[in-house]
Amino acid sequence: MKIIHCADLHLDSKMETNLSVAQAKERKKEILNTFERMVDYAHTHGVTVIIIAGDMFDTPQVFGSTKSRVLNTITKYPQIDFLYLSGNHDESNFIEALDEVPSNLKIFGVNWTTFSYPEVKITGVVLSDANRKTLYDTLRLSPDDLNIVVMHGQIGQSNSAKQSETIYLNQLKNKQIDYLALGHVHSYTQGQLDRRGVYCYAGCLEGRGFDECGAKGFVLLNIDHGTIQSEFVPFAKRTLIELPVDITPYQDWFALEDHIVALAKKYPTKDLLKVVLQGKYKIQLEKHLAMLEQKLSGFYFAKVKDESVLAVTPEDVANDISLRGEFIRQVLGSSLSASEKEQTILMGLRALGGEDL
Numbered sequence: 001m002k003i004i005h006c007a008d009l010h011l012d013s014k015m016e017t018n019l020s021v022a023q024a025k026e027r028k029k030e031i032l033n034t035f036e037r038m039v040d041y042a043h044t045h046g047v048t049v050i051i052i053a054g055d056m057f058d059t060p061q062v063f064g065s066t067k068s069r070v071l072n073t074i075t076k077y078p079q080i081d082f083l084y085l086s087g088n089h090d091e092s093n094f095i096e097a098l099d100e101v102p103s104n105l106k107i108f109g110v111n112w113t114t115f116s117y118p119e120v121k122i123t124g125v126v127l128s129d130a131n132r133k134t135l136y137d138t139l140r141l142s143p144d145d146l147n148i149v150v151m152h153g154q155i156g157q158s159n160s161a162k163q164s165e166t167i168y169l170n171q172l173k174n175k176q177i178d179y180l181a182l183g184h185v186h187s188y189t190q191g192q193l194d195r196r197g198v199y200c201y202a203g204c205l206e207g208r209g210f211d212e213c214g215a216k217g218f219v220l221l222n223i224d225h226g227t228i229q230s231e232f233v234p235f236a237k238r239t240l241i242e243l244p245v246d247i248t249p250y251q252d253w254f255a256l257e258d259h260i261v262a263l264a265k266k267y268p269t270k271d272l273l274k275v276v277l278q279g280k281y282k283i284q285l286e287k288h289l290a291m292l293e294q295k296l297s298g299f300y301f302a303k304v305k306d307e308s309v310l311a312v313t314p315e316d317v318a319n320d321i322s323l324r325g326e327f328i329r330q331v332l333g334s335s336l337s338a339s340e341k342e343q344t345i346l347m348g349l350r351a352l353g354g355e356d357l
Ligand SMILES: [Mn+2]
Pocket: 008, 010, 054, 055, 087, 089, 184, 185
């Protein structure tokens, strides 16, 4: 038996942070497409259950067109069960607004609900303020069954935090869980729960911003002879990549540009790239950030973030008796912050060089 564990689809996300209006619209469509592609994959790979561990939608208000595409996808494959747990973003509006719930769309509620299959029992609960303390005591699983448990929230070790979103892993130990299918964390993460089981966040299907970099996809579970094998399947249409570059060794901007362009060649141009300049640079390095962005414009999206700092010390200009040397010594000796000093020195040097400010 094969099962897909996915989560955090955030359908209908706005996507406007970095992208143009047209690209944001396109990415929004792509996220929905990736969900549909995943369901097609399930069909062609003999998957019979898809667990959606929360945050299927980004906001409680779901566009009618999105809702009907999701419903069509679900009803297109009646032999696949969709086990849906609402997360902290989507609440239960999607289900409540349905005239008729398709028979293969099965829903977890605020009490433990179990869906039984010959090879596995899948049990889940939606966290709420009312149940967050009692749910651990009310979970009863048989050691003789293969058990998947579905929840949405942030794992924590103690019971001290107050948020209803916290899942206390310690209290799920020795509960006969074989696989804890989680949603909430947007990157694939797996760890040992106890001697018997593992916990796993599937992550989101598509990264939306540069806080969601790296491979995104779903987890494919293969159940065979009473054991669960799990495998992360990268599935996103586009990946967001953060590329840190230490510019310390470079005094020539064009050599640095060549270096960055060569590094960027490792990634497909369909992806979204953020180059982060780091390290300490000398005054001699003249930066042309817009030109670098232009050179990376073959990517679906590219931007350059400059986090590098100017490395000039009083020793560097100790013997410089020019106005420039005096100016730098004055600024370095002032009470300005490090970034203010950097800005002031750069502006001052440009002014001394006769450039427009
Ligand atoms: Mn989420």
